[in-house]
Amino acid sequence: MGKQSKGRRVADNEAYAVGRMLKVSPQKLGLLAGLISGRDVSSALAVLTFSRRRIAGEVKKVLESAIANAENNHQLDVDKLYICEASVGKNLVMKRFRARARGRGAMIRKPFAQIRIVLREQEEEA
Secondary structure (H helix, E strand, C coil), X not given: CCCCCCCCXXXXXXXXXXXXXXXXXXXHHHHHHHHHCCCEHHHHHHHHHCCCCCCHHHHHHHHHHHHHHHHHHCCCCHHHEEEEEEEEEEEEEEEEEEECXXXXXXXXXXXXXXXXXXXXXXXXXX
């Protein structure tokens, strides 16, 4: 009498990984996601390795996790993988207050973001 198991959320030739609670604004993470979206995994890893952005290392870990998921859980060929989707979303926003003039306080927002990287195996071209 257990719950019905949910089916796969992506197609059979796809695998994904999600990185949550990344300490960066979603806007800045979106710039990095746009940079790697549509590339094959080897060139995306090279872009993230040599990127000067602070959060690039965390995005690289998520991409490596998606590659491992594709290889170990779904038996996909790593050499044929490319990034078909890199979507960014909001997460928690920490709110802090800073003292201002005349006894007032100003709210400081410290946003967190999340990224979802979906890899797809390229089909054979005839």
